[in-house]
Amino acid sequence: MKKDLLNKKDIKKLVHSFFEKAKHDKILEHFFNNVNFNEKKHIATMCKFWENALFYSGNYVGNPMQTHMDINSKSALNTNHFSKWIQLFNETVDELFVGENAETIKQKAFNVSTILQIRLFK
Numbered sequence: 001m002k003k004d005l006l007n008k009k010d011i012k013k014l015v016h017s018f019f020e021k022a023k024h025d026k027i028l029e030h031f032f033n034n035v036n037f038n039e040k041k042h043i044a045t046m047c048k049f050w051e052n053a054l055f056y057s058g059n060y061v062g063n064p065m066q067t068h069m070d071i072n073s074k075s076a077l078n079t080n081h082f083s084k085w086i087q088l089f090n091e092t093v094d095e096l097f098v099g100e101n102a103e104t105i106k107q108k109a110f111n112v113s114t115i116l117q118i119r120l121f122k
């Protein structure tokens with residue numbers, strides 16, 4: 001029986017499961033397969049980002065806009081990458097969780113994705 005996303009442990013489970021999909025996805029994998037990418041660090045950052053987005057933990061420090069602009073300047077991002085990212089994220093949330101927070105986190109991911117794309121592709 002699936003339950004809602006309720007705590008840090010649930011976020012960790014989501015982030016790990018999502019990343020397993022993203023790093024093996026044909027159109028996304030190359031972004032994560034370079035020498036400068038640190039998987040452990042990335043996962044820790046993403047956990048903090050989502051803890052803050054969902055539970056207002058205040059423990060995330062970072063600049064997703066700048067990060068993705070840097071990624072884009074090394075290897076161009078496009079709308080297909082974002083669509084795939086969102087598809088895999090929603091799929092992972094729905095596989096593991098059900099409830100209000102599960103809906104909220106998908107909406108927040110979509111909102112961030114939209115803002116990133118407006119800034120990157122305008």
Ligand code: HEM
Pocket residue numbers: 028031032036037038042045046049061062063064067068071077078081082085086108109112113116
């Ligand atoms: C187009 C698909 C995307 C790709 C290929 C991608 C790739 C990456 C990569 C490679 C990093 C790590 C950079 C590093 O550590 O050097 C990163 C960081 C991050 N990504 Fe994405 N990303 C995508 C879309 C998104 C979306 C839609 C969100 C929405 C929540 C998101 C949220 C983040 C956040 C919060 C970070 C950490 C930023 C920081 O504090 O530096 N990404 N992304």
